[in-house]
Amino acid sequence: MFKRHIFQVVDRANADEIGSTTPPRVIAYDVVRLFIGPSFLTPRGIDRVDLALARHIFSNESSRNVGVLPTPAGVYALSATQVRRLLAYIQELWAEDAGFGRDLQLQLLLDKIARRQDDALQAPSVRPLLLRQKVWRMLRMLRATSFFPHRFAGRAVPANAVYLNIGQLGLAMPSFFNWLAKRPDISRAMMMHDAIPVDYPHLVGENAPKHHRQMIRTAAEHADCMIFNSAYTRDSVSAVMADLGRPCPPALVRSLPLPAAFADVEASVAELAGTRYFLAVSTIEPRKNFALLLRVWQHFVATMGEEAPHLVIVGSPGNDADKILAPLESDPALANRVHHVAGLSSPALASLLLGAAGMLCPSLAEGFGLPLLEANALGAPAIATDIPAHRELASATTVLLPADDEQGWARAIAATPDVVMRRRPHIPFAMTEGAYCADIVDFITRIRGRAA
Template sequence: MTRPLILFDLTRLVSASGRSAPTGIERVELAYAKWLHGLSSADVRFVVTMQSVRMIADAAVPQFLERQEATWDAGAQGFSAESAILNVNEFLAGDGSPTAPRLGYLSKEERELRRSRRGVTGQQTSRSPIATWAQHMSASWAREPLTPLLRQNHRDRPVIYLRASLDRLERPAPIERIKAFPGVRMVNVCHDLIPLDFPEFVRPGTATTCAARVETLAKHADGIISSSHYSAARLRQYLGPKPPKITVSHIGSEPARHDCALPPLVDSPYFLVVSTIEARKNHMLLLNVWRRLVDDLGHAAPKLIIAGKRGWEAQTPIAVLDRVRQLSSHVYEAGAVPDAALDLLRRNATAVLMPSFVEGFGMPVTEALSVNTPVIASDIPVFREIVGNAAELIDPLDGPSWRRAVIEYAEKNSPRRAAALERARRYEPPQWSDHFRDVRNFIEEVGQVQPKIYVPARRRPTFAASLLGVSPSRTLL
């Protein structure tokens, strides 16, 4: 295969800049960017999708990636990895439950809160350097238009437009302009279609947006990488009679190395849940379990740490966290914990809990098992696929079984936890090296097939279109 040109879209990572902790999709995009930056078998350019797809200056990319990874690792603007551990230690020692940032770092809600605060008090809040850095990158570094590069290359060698998320696919115009060049192939990572399959778990309108994104995939993607067979099977239901090529490769979960020097944890056992607080993550099951444990065991009840920002469609668990005082000494909302602190919490937990109703993959499960921490998770198809019996899987609706498991794992010298620990030690986590080998092979495969070419239909005159009340149509050949 002729040496390909790979255009990797960094839009999701840029939009996440300024947060102290990433989502799973943002972790994946960073891993892709780091792999591609060191790839010697292809020419790689990094792009950002705004009104159009524009290229980032090559020299700017490594500095941005390093700075973003450092921010996720150590934290930023008043919520460092060290402060997160000090908060947890205060909770574990029984000295209270210090407040952590509950909306995550620079989430949409927090931005609105800051704008409101400035409007009421006139105070100017400080801005994170990484947020300014990302805005600078978008405005200044992504100035180079993509069209001249495509004109030079699209006939001479494979051009792969690679994306690690579905973000902004609901607005297909920039992608249509890329796909109008013969020889350009689009490869997209698809993690899940939860908004379509389970619209009750997402914000109003999200299912419609997801449907539009999948329509763009069906029309323009030449290849799709799915992180699980479960998600791939769900995806095929929506792609029509002539779907793009699909491959499945589990994403990597190797333990990360962190440079932060953190204080040691207080020697007190705890359970850990790592996820945004949202409806599908099923935090209410755990809060109901802990409420019963506190009622039955009092001060001797085990402790639970929730690492993750507040999300959507989760009014009830948030109300419990805010108002039920009897849980405050046994359940701690630690916020969007930076990676170095999260790694320390993960390695020392009695078990990581994940009672989700649905997942596309479930990185917290594989990440916990990769450091030999026992996992109790939902008995759902994707967990059976990615971890099998390495984790203890329980029906996400079976509260009594979850309660019994927590009690038995918390016992001193627990036989049940010892068995789970042994299963975790035998678990072989998916490796990023294996995943990127699969991706490289798939890109080569896609590069050898005839690409889809977008051809705009001839537009009607504007006046006639306005009379008819219709938009100019577009056709995919």
């Protein structure tokens, strides 16, 4: 069902740089993406991966592993205890451990679907956090966790450690990596999620291509090894590195894992039994092509009326989200069939997917299609755009369509059969967070630093 090569492929180019070491080596884990977690209503796919890997690395409070936090005032090292406090706070904030029966956003969604004709009772649309709200949430986290670093990483990170950066965000700030110049004993492992802003500048903000190119330049200059989520990402990032005059270092191509909740889900949402609905999961931004789905659903509502299926859009508001979702504000009939929810926990999302008629992935460009992987894992039909990242993950039942084929999408969605008591299938171990974390740690701890 799943392509074997997507789970673990090691690029053996320059393989002489990969050597064996005597475990365990200390891991210096970059926590900047997790540190700014309170500024997001809900985690993205890579945020869940970042959190899972950090929990794995800091599972033991007495661990010698350290956190690394770049700030404008310097790059600091954090003890395992400090990082564990941060992780516990973020876990609770994002409600990743909450059962779907206790998920407030899910309950609001169920209310919206049940009140099909009562426009006055429709819940307000989800808005992005304002700057003051983000600052307040960050201050609350600092107060709750006593998360005040005081040791500089250049001196505090143990000798011959492995620096691991999964979050990618800090790579846009070259000064955050100056400390590594004085520590050639430290090996550097970095992950790039995609090269989309460089390859598709028209799909992102004005400054994104420049910042993303800097991220890739920083990785090319400092990384001893790279981690990629797909062969497509490896090839596209390697092409940008070549354009910068840099070779891509030894690399691991490793599919992202399923959130743990997808392996643990036991049942679909009982309140939605008999309701035909589809899921689309992603940040609300132009690149995700939600406008296509809204046009398709306008057609369904116009031609099918009350027989039209429901569409549940799960994702935090991103760039131009108000414009993208504007039809829901102006068209009550459409809003009765299309529902946007943000802040949904992984258990709630897994349960929704288990009962969905299908997963819709209309994105124009992706480095990795996590929603498609999730649909495949739970046996849900999937309709996705015909792009390289989706082709790597597509199963025999995946329907791949052009991103602008509105009629084709409408026909494929209408042809998707109703759900007949779907049970969670067996999840291959290679798809779990535990296997993913073990593979990443195994790979990075075999990389020799520049002083070796």
